Amino acid sequence: MDLQYKMELNDGIARVTLAGSLDATNAGNFQEELKKLIGQKISKIVFMVKDLTYIASAGLRVMIFAKQRIGADVQVYLVGAQEAVLDVVKMSGLDTFMTIQKEFEG
Amino acid sequence: MTNRIDLHPTHSHGEFKLRAGKPLPFGATLVPGGVNFSVFSRYATACSLVLFKKHAAQPFAEIPFPREFRTGNVFSMILFDVDYENIEYGYRMDGPYDPENGHRFDKEKILLDPYAKLVSGRDVWGKEPDWNNIFPHRGQILADDFDWEDDCQLEIPFEDLVIYEMHVRGFTAHASAKVKHPGTFAAIRDKIPYLKDLGINCLELMPVHTFDEFENSKLSPVTGERLLNYWGYSNVGFFAPKAGFAATGKFGMQADELKNTIKTLHKNGIEVILDVVFNHTAEGNERGHYISYRGIDNKTYYMLTPEGYYYNFSGCGNTLNCNNPIVRNMILDCLRYWVTDYHVDGFRFDLAAILGRDQNGAPMSSPPLLETLAFDPILGKCKLIAEAWDAGGLYQVGSFPSWGRWAEWNGKYRDDLRKFLKGEPGLAGAVSQRIQGSPDLYQWEARENCASVNFITCHDGFTLMDMVSYNGKHNEANGENNSDGGNDNHSWNCGWEGPCDDKEVNRLRIRQIKNAAAMLLVSHGTPMILAGDEFGNTQYGNNNAYCQDNELSWLNWEQLSENAEIHNFFRQMIAFRKASPMLRYSSYAMNAAPDVEVSWHGTSAWNADWSGAARTVAFMCRRWQSDERRTVEPDIYVAMNMHWDAHGFELPGLDNGRRWHVFANTGMESPDDIVTPGNEILLDNQQYFMVGPRSVIVLVGK
Numbered sequence: 001m002d003l004q005y006k007m008e009l010n011d012g013i014a015r016v017t018l019a020g021s022l023d024a025t026n027a028g029n030f031q032e033e034l035k036k037l038i039g040q041k042i043s044k045i046v047f048m049v050k051d052l053t054y055i056a057s058a059g060l061r062v063m064i065f066a067k068q069r070i071g072a073d074v075q076v077y078l079v080g081a082q083e084a085v086l087d088v089v090k091m092s093g094l095d096t097f098m099t100i101q102k103e104f105e106g
Numbered sequence: 107m108t109n110r111i112d113l114h115p116t117h118s119h120g121e122f123k124l125r126a127g128k129p130l131p132f133g134a135t136l137v138p139g140g141v142n143f144s145v146f147s148r149y150a151t152a153c154s155l156v157l158f159k160k161h162a163a164q165p166f167a168e169i170p171f172p173r174e175f176r177t178g179n180v181f182s183m184i185l186f187d188v189d190y191e192n193i194e195y196g197y198r199m200d201g202p203y204d205p206e207n208g209h210r211f212d213k214e215k216i217l218l219d220p221y222a223k224l225v226s227g228r229d230v231w232g233k234e235p236d237w238n239n240i241f242p243h244r245g246q247i248l249a250d251d252f253d254w255e256d257d258c259q260l261e262i263p264f265e266d267l268v269i270y271e272m273h274v275r276g277f278t279a280h281a282s283a284k285v286k287h288p289g290t291f292a293a294i295r296d297k298i299p300y301l302k303d304l305g306i307n308c309l310e311l312m313p314v315h316t317f318d319e320f321e322n323s324k325l326s327p328v329t330g331e332r333l334l335n336y337w338g339y340s341n342v343g344f345f346a347p348k349a350g351f352a353a354t355g356k357f358g359m360q361a362d363e364l365k366n367t368i369k370t371l372h373k374n375g376i377e378v379i380l381d382v383v384f385n386h387t388a389e390g391n392e393r394g395h396y397i398s399y400r401g402i403d404n405k406t407y408y409m410l411t412p413e414g415y416y417y418n419f420s421g422c423g424n425t426l427n428c429n430n431p432i433v434r435n436m437i438l439d440c441l442r443y444w445v446t447d448y449h450v451d452g453f454r455f456d457l458a459a460i461l462g463r464d465q466n467g468a469p470m471s472s473p474p475l476l477e478t479l480a481f482d483p484i485l486g487k488c489k490l491i492a493e494a495w496d497a498g499g500l501y502q503v504g505s506f507p508s509w510g511r512w513a514e515w516n517g518k519y520r521d522d523l524r525k526f527l528k529g530e531p532g533l534a535g536a537v538s539q540r541i542q543g544s545p546d547l548y549q550w551e552a553r554e555n556c557a558s559v560n561f562i563t564c565h566d567g568f569t570l571m572d573m574v575s576y577n578g579k580h581n582e583a584n585g586e587n588n589s590d591g592g593n594d595n596h597s598w599n600c601g602w603e604g605p606c607d608d609k610e611v612n613r614l615r616i617r618q619i620k621n622a623a624a625m626l627l628v629s630h631g632t633p634m635i636l637a638g639d640e641f642g643n644t645q646y647g648n649n650n651a652y653c654q655d656n657e658l659s660w661l662n663w664e665q666l667s668e669n670a671e672i673h674n675f676f677r678q679m680i681a682f683r684k685a686s687p688m689l690r691y692s693s694y695a696m697n698a699a700p701d702v703e704v705s706w707h708g709t710s711a712w713n714a715d716w717s718g719a720a721r722t723v724a725f726m727c728r729r730w731q732s733d734e735r736r737t738v739e740p741d742i743y744v745a746m747n748m749h750w751d752a753h754g755f756e757l758p759g760l761d762n763g764r765r766w767h768v769f770a771n772t773g774m775e776s777p778d779d780i781v782t783p784g785n786e787i788l789l790d791n792q793q794y795f796m797v798g799p800r801s802v803i804v805l806v807g808k
Contacts, residue, residue, distance in 0.1 A: 061249060088359065096255065
């Protein structure tokens, strides 16, 4: 299944909704999309991933990219992750640099 | 300043934009705008970079290195605008095929980069590979973006370590481990609370570098199931972690998973030592196949006979040419990489005596590789532990070239303690040396650091339960007619070969296990415990389970409740060791006054029996009279009676009004066999202690 994504920016909060599968085939395009956030005043990036079923290394790298390139002070949230996605995030240690929530609490 | 790019392409090949690369570092390295590929070969006449899309059967590109991209013996190239996360790479080398002169170039083969940081091809453990794959072990490019936060090497003093040797898969593969991802790095993390509770503070991981579990795989004559290269003492890629050990291996995230596991272990005060196998590779002998080194520069990487055959000091077909300067540097680069990029705390070198042989196989007195490692600045705080022997007959326990930095797996400790435990007479003298950290082996060199890693069991040989349950090995399931595995087990089955219903036999076995645990954990030096021994793990008499990826090898965690008393005994002994600084003393410094007064006793105090008939010995540790700590730290007295009859031991007197208390007595049934440190029980009789048959007592004077 392909990736569907949607990005909204409100009050410095970038809300990125992802559905489907974030893998090597679509991570590049998605990263290009995220690059649009560089230089904007952003305090939080919130990945809404309730409907994301699969994430591969390339996808995780995009999230790392978000943290590293959009701004060191930006807080990254991963919200509503399914178990399979959450597992990969935890095992690879990425849970330490994002806040994991069931519902976005801000 | 952002996105400044200093590099730009100067060459092209078809659609690919290129530039002469940087020869160093070797391997594939991300540089602004592209990837720098660099590979050494002294004798290759031509080289090309072969690129595959992930998992594709055929390469999508092959880019020859132009002459101007070779500097000396190094081919290097920067490839721009490459989707580095989705490619796999290898090299094709041309050169002479002339085995008599050591050359085996074959331009039909695609070769793995010896410096590959990620290797795909065996991504999921045990998944049958496609045998027609033209390039089964493929290099991948690793992004260098793991966030270590404030993590660093723990630098726990060597003498304070309690090492726990484990096989990553075997530790949690059994369903009884009750972890989410059995047999993986991630599952070790789930077991950290258990490890902390046990009290160990160092994991020694059996090989985690890339190996091929399907190497030499065959069917078991006993069960008919496929036997795999389960242990992995056979290297495919020295720099790359084994993907099949990672739950995320199928996503190519094995490096992150291992790093995260190490980081979490460090957070919990547990060091990580890797078992590294630099003595041979998985390419085998003349009849072996091409993976990497053989096709890249056979003559440099391997020790060859004058006729061009492979020397076999490893017992595995070939011998890595460790004291060739190129190979030596590769080993150094590799160890530095594991330290800087994985925060590893130390290494145990498999068959390390090979690392001290020259290019013709002769042992050297000051092997340059071992010296280099001993003095390397980046490895400066690493534990370096040698398995100080090889399969070619070189045995260097006590004489391994150390420069004061190398410690050794003390094989003599294992053998002497085992003989003493089974009741062989005349070992009191040897055992007294072993328990004091083997000064007879290590004092001459005045090593200041701990030199002796004490162990009674390790992955090679019987588990502790099997050591007290079998007189002989039972390796039929390995398919080698029971001819593999050691015969010098010094084991005793306590009266019945294998599992039995006899209550007395089983009680004795448990007692012998406790005896072993007590002796190991009161010995000076660094103790090492084989994972599972603390709850009586059995391999049903198999003393060489290298190919048994099944319940024979996997730890059965149900035994934890069945053998709770063994587990408790180990746990309390470890706690006792931690609470007793005098037991963790291990300096051999010449002319320095020893820190601890160790005195030896027999059934009469101050009068040890060193005769050839002795099966008993006792010792006392206390601080010297002039040492202020003498009044703070309790005195320790240990009596070991390995005779089949009970013996009374006269206890040495105490000063300062101290009295003897019992910490452990293996002659007693659980729960009276051991207490928690600090809760020792005052003895009624302060002069004399009747030690039961084949029993050990540990007393404290306080």
